Amino acid sequence: MAEFLTDIEIADSVEMEPIVEVAERAGLNKDFLELYGNYKAKISLEGIKELDNNDDGKLVLVTAITPTPAGEGKSTVSIGLSQGLNKIGKNSVVALREPSLGPVFGVKGGAAGGGYSQVVPMEDINLHFTGDLHAMTAANNLLSALIDNHIHQGNALRIDARQITWKRVLDMNDRALRNIVIALGGKASGFVREDHFMITVASEIMAALCLASGLEDLKGRLAKMIVAYNLDGEPVTAGDLEAQGAMAMLLKDAIKPNIVQTLEHTPALIHGGPFANIAHGCNSLIATKLGLKLADYLVTEAGFGADLGAEKFFDIKCRLGGLKPNAVVIVATIKALKMHGGVDKKNLKEENVDALEKGFANLGRHLENIKSFGLPVVVAVNRFVQDTDAEIAKLIEKCEEYGVEVSLCEGWGKGGDGVTDLAQKVVAMCEQPNDFHFLYDVEASIPEKVNAIVQKIYRGRQAVFTAAAKKQIKTLEGLGLDKMPICMAKTQFSFSDDKNAVGAPTDFDITVQTVRVSAGAGFIVCETGDIMVMPGLPKVPAANKMDVDESGKMEGLF
Ligand code: ADP
Numbered sequence: 001m002a003e004f005l006t007d008i009e010i011a012d013s014v015e016m017e018p019i020v021e022v023a024e025r026a027g028l029n030k031d032f033l034e035l036y037g038n039y040k041a042k043i044s045l046e047g048i049k050e051l052d053n054n055d056d057g058k059l060v061l062v063t064a065i066t067p068t069p070a071g072e073g074k075s076t077v078s079i080g081l082s083q084g085l086n087k088i089g090k091n092s093v094v095a096l097r098e099p100s101l102g103p104v105f106g107v108k109g110g111a112a113g114g115g116y117s118q119v120v121p122m123e124d125i126n127l128h129f130t131g132d133l134h135a136m137t138a139a140n141n142l143l144s145a146l147i148d149n150h151i152h153q154g155n156a157l158r159i160d161a162r163q164i165t166w167k168r169v170l171d172m173n174d175r176a177l178r179n180i181v182i183a184l185g186g187k188a189s190g191f192v193r194e195d196h197f198m199i200t201v202a203s204e205i206m207a208a209l210c211l212a213s214g215l216e217d218l219k220g221r222l223a224k225m226i227v228a229y230n231l232d233g234e235p236v237t238a239g240d241l242e243a244q245g246a247m248a249m250l251l252k253d254a255i256k257p258n259i260v261q262t263l264e265h266t267p268a269l270i271h272g273g274p275f276a277n278i279a280h281g282c283n284s285l286i287a288t289k290l291g292l293k294l295a296d297y298l299v300t301e302a303g304f305g306a307d308l309g310a311e312k313f314f315d316i317k318c319r320l321g322g323l324k325p326n327a328v329v330i331v332a333t334i335k336a337l338k339m340h341g342g343v344d345k346k347n348l349k350e351e352n353v354d355a356l357e358k359g360f361a362n363l364g365r366h367l368e369n370i371k372s373f374g375l376p377v378v379v380a381v382n383r384f385v386q387d388t389d390a391e392i393a394k395l396i397e398k399c400e401e402y403g404v405e406v407s408l409c410e411g412w413g414k415g416g417d418g419v420t421d422l423a424q425k426v427v428a429m430c431e432q433p434n435d436f437h438f439l440y441d442v443e444a445s446i447p448e449k450v451n452a453i454v455q456k457i458y459r460g461r462q463a464v465f466t467a468a469a470k471k472q473i474k475t476l477e478g479l480g481l482d483k484m485p486i487c488m489a490k491t492q493f494s495f496s497d498d499k500n501a502v503g504a505p506t507d508f509d510i511t512v513q514t515v516r517v518s519a520g521a522g523f524i525v526c527e528t529g530d531i532m533v534m535p536g537l538p539k540v541p542a543a544n545k546m547d548v549d550e551s552g553k554m555e556g557l558f
Contacts, residue, residue, distance in 0.1 A: 007114050007558045011122045014263045023259055026093060026267040026294045027051070034256070036130050039121050042256040043290065045214060054293040057091075058326040058430040062301040062380075063310040063370075065332045065363050066502065067492050068339040073114065073382040073412065074301045077331045077419070080117035080411020081380070081426065082299040083264045084419030090427060093295035094119075094266060097273030097283045097303070098133065098258075099126050100201045102173040102535055104557070105543035114558075115412035117419075119260050119268045123554050132271070133171045133200050135254040139222075139247040140169045140203045144195075146241050147227055148183065152190040157240055158230045161193045165516070166227035166238075167533075171200040175536030198533040199275070205251070207279040207521035210272035211320050212286070215255055219248040225520035235479065237519070257287035264416050267294070276303025278489045278525050278533060279518070280312040285321040292323075297430070304492035306330060306366040307457050314373050315438050316485045316523055324436055327429040328370045328377045329422065332363050334387040334395060340503045351388045360398045361504035365495065367404055369457050374435035378405040378425050382412070405429070442485055446473045446515060449486045450526055454510045458495045464509045469526075472515040476524065479517075487523040489531045497528040 005013075019041045020030045032047025062078040078094055085092035096119065099111035104126050112122040119125055128134065147166060151159055170177065177197035183190035200206065204225050212218035223239030230236055238244055257271040269291050272284035281303030282288075291298035302309030302317075310328065318325060334356060335348045341359030343352055363379065370377040379399050381392065392408060399406035405425050410418030440452040450463045465473065476482045493499040496508040514527045537543075546556030 007112075007118060008122065008555060010116060011118050011120050011263065014120065016120055016261060017265045019259060019261065022261045022265055022267050027054075028259070028294065033259070039260065040124060040130060041259050042130055042253060043259055045256060048286070048290050051290070051293040056292040057294070057296040057298050059288075059292060059323060060297055060299045060327050060329065060426055060430070061310060061313055061325050062299060062329045062331060063306040063313070064304075064330060065336060065366055066305040066307065066340065066494060068336040068502070069345055072331050072333055072336055074331050075111060076114040076117045076412050077329065077380050077382050077409055078299050078301045079113040079119060079262050079266075079268070080409060080416065080419040081329065081422055082266050082268075082297075083117060083262055083416030084411065084423035085297050085299070085426070086264065086266050087416040087420050088423050088427070090297055090423070091295050092266060092297040092299060093269060093291045094262065095269040095271070095283050095287045095291045095298060095300040097301070098129060098270050100133065100199060100273060101127070101171045102199045102201075105541055105546075106173045106535065106537050107542060113262075116263055116415035117411040118263050119270060120263060121260070123557055125260060125270060126557050129270070130253070130258050132254040132258070135250050136203060136205050136209065137169055137171055137200045139250040140200065140205050142247055142250065143227065143238055143241070143243050144168045146243050148190050150241055157236050158232075159228045159236055160231050161191055163229040164193070164195075164227065165229075166225075167196045167198045169198050169200045169203045173199065173535040173537045175534065178534045196534070199535060201273055202275040202278055202533040204279075204518045204520050205247070206272065207274040207518060209251060209255055210274050210280070210282065210284040211317070211521055212255065214286075215248060215252060218251060218255055219244050221520040221522070222247050226517065255286065257284060257290055275533070276309055276312075276492070277531050278487070278527070279521065280316045280487055280523065281309055282313050282317050285317065288317075288323065289321065297426070306369060307495055308488065308490060308492055310370060311439065311453060311457050312487060314436075315440070316487060319438055319442065319485055320522055325375055326434065327426050328375050329380045329426065330363065330366055330370065330377055331380045331382050332395070333382050333384060334391045335384060337363060337395065342503075349386055351391060353390055353394045356391055356394055357398065359503060360395070362502070364402060365459065365504045367402065372456065373439065374437050376429040376432050376434060378407060378422065378429060380407055380409045380422050383408055383410050385413075443483055446476065446482050446486070446524060446526075450488070450512060453486060453488055458510060459504070459506060460496060460508045460510050462509055463512050465512045465515075469512045469515045476515065476517055481517045481519060482524065484517070485523045487518070487525045489525055489527040491529060
């Protein structure tokens with residue numbers, strides 16, 4: 001029975017196809033490939049250019065209801081849907097984010113889908129893969145070294161050491177590095193100062209790379225990144241430190257998208273993975289655009305729930321990349337909806353149709369939001385073995401009452417065969433004309449843009465800006481850096497900024513604590529509450545259950 005095998009056991013039981021064959025089937029000449037062994041490859045940027053004249057396929061976004069600790073399964077449904085589309089005779093590619101080592105060793109144990117809807121080789125994808133995250137770590141920390149060296153060597157740019165905003169990074173959950181003191185050891189080690197580490201995926205380099213159109217564009221973005229302020233309060237950029245060339249050099253391979261396969265040999269582009277919190281949380285634009293050139297249906301996902309992930313996908317990624325989505329899938333689970341209906345995590349195994357009905361309010365609000373972007377939407381019920389027939393029937397009934405298409409997805413247990421119904425519905429939706437539009441005009445003021453998100457998507461009363469945030473807005477306006485899309489940094493667990501307010505809360509304000517620009521990425525980050533940029537490990541980390549034997553066979557990656 002499928003449910004008794006772990007993800008890694010299922011992945012090991014399937015024979016992979018050589019990646020050259022998978023790529024060729026997708027329309028990629030093997031001359032475009034830079035092989036990393038037999039099952040992983042990078043695709044050269046010159047090769048991608050050769051596909052410029054291909055028509056674009058349909059763009060399908062997979063997003064979800066507000067996440068709960070019960071888990072939703074966006075990656076699993078994305079992979080399953082792409083496999084399902086191929087099962088019904090369509091040509092589909094899936095584009096996903098690269099996993100970060102932090103969550104792999106923390107709670108999650110892996111981020112390559114689950115069950116019979118996985119991307120492989122899952123061990124490699126979850127660990128070092130093709131080295132992209134390591135390259136970003138190196139580029140980020142090169143910049144840090146250049147900043148401290150510049151100050152040590154006389155500080156010609158008059159960097160205010162109290163206002164260095166650029167942080168060091170590591171691809172690991174390590175709370176001990178959140179706040180540190182550097183340059184101890186006397187004069188030869190530089191000026192002592194407080195510093196901070198973030199997890200690599202939170203680096204602006206990751207967001208910039210994911211929105212870049214090529215290496216030259218990336219270099220320009222790197223140069224624009226603000227790293228500190230000088231003693232007059234003016235921004236100092238990576239360009240001022242002449243850092244962009246060497247950083248881009250370190251990233252010259254990381255910018256090329258990676259191709260692997262699903263368990264059913266569907267081509268999978270896995271590239272980039274910015275934090276969905278302080279960044280936009282989607283895979284790279286280069287990979288998404290490549291997928292559209294290769295496939296009739298490109299399936300991709302956005303981080304967290306639709307209030308954060310989908311909104312940023314539309315208003316940041318689609319806007320900056322000129323993308324036009326054709327259809328949206330919202331993943332919901334019975335367990336998560338019951339939690340939104342007030343059930344405690346420990347009681348989720350018990351049938352509770354009433355709580356499910358109550359929790360539907362969360363799904364309903366996300367559905368209205370997607371429709372407000374002018375896009376057709378379908379609900380994908382990601383089926384878990386514990387779900388009862390009565391609960392499933394109620395959810396389907398509620399969706400039908402609401403007037404939205406719904407599909408029961410069993411991709412986790414059955415692979416593409418369990419997602420053919422959703423695939424058919426997605427194909428039908430993609431044939432419909434849509435009226436996709438952004439939520440706000442990027443030329444509006446920062447408060448106007450933030451209020452549009454707060455009122456129309458979160459359904460709060462208004463955004464309240466702290467005194468510090470108001471001052472920061474003035475500074476950005478003065479610098480002419482306010483006409484960019486907004487990247488909200490808010491808890492993913494609620495529509496509001498209170499993570500305990502599950503369901504569909506009303507009558508709340510959203511307090512914007514800080515406003516800063518990610519000038520290289522090209523968006524303005526508005527932080528609401530404490531946003532964790534360096535996670536910690538849980539009491540029993542997933543790492544404790546992992547092992548590898550003499551032959552290299554691994555276990556514990558879920
Ligand atoms: P997300 O993309 O929303 O973070 P994932 O697709 O990565 O979620 O899934 C999270 C975890 O839940 C994975 O370990 C996956 O194997 C598991 N999972 C997903 N769907 C199911 C399901 N239907 N039944 C059991 N486990 C599932």
